[in-house]
Amino acid sequence: MSASAPRSENPHHAEALELIASEAAEAWKTEELLAWAIERFHPRLALSCSFGNPEGLVLLHLMHGIEPASRVFVLDTGRLPQETYDLIDRVRDRYDKDVEVVFPDAGAVQGMVREHGMNLFYESLEKRQLCCRLRKVEPNRRHLAGLDALVTGLRREQNVTRADVAKLEIDEGAGVVKVNPLVDWSHDDVWSFVRSHNVPVNRLHQAGYPSVGCAPCSRAVRPGEDPRAGRWWWENPETKECGLHVEEESEGSGI
């Protein structure tokens, strides 16, 4: 991803651009990068957490330890499983955290389901992308418009489409600095942290779900099966992104 100027006038964006150009942040430890981001951008920094992956909860735990008022938001697509809503409330209770729940535009979703039906995502890639765009990508962009920086739980080994993710990037479409502190963490690193710090996670992981998204688009996988086989399992691996971490100009191929 290139490092041209983000939209915001935040003075710390220039520092971020220098760090990206020099790749200096690639050597920073997770807590070091989070502390830098919080110091520079809070309260216009927020964690994007699906509450369906342990990575987001690890980051929430770490950020809370650095700054108890650190912000977190979740996109409520309207199709999330009950276990995810339960986890949001467990996090609210344990950390006394004001989780920012972001909803899609009701009129847009209403128009989509009237035209294409409730379960359009199974019918074609285009319809699945439309659903992800209206329920996730557009609400996400709307929320990012109020931020200068975003923290994500992306890891390089998660997917072929994430192999080149850097610790610090610019999301040019959204105009924010993107902070990815877990890019070089392994699956075992994440779960080891969860267990050693008793981090609350989605109960569906115990039922074989490596990651939990919308209920109709997530399923359990067998032991040894590719973890991404649990999401949009009827599609090719190359198309398995919802679009939240894909540049706006490539929207349509990556959502």
Ligand code: SF4
């Ligand atoms: S994951 Fe499935 S239900 Fe959720 S927004 Fe995407 S297509 Fe729609």
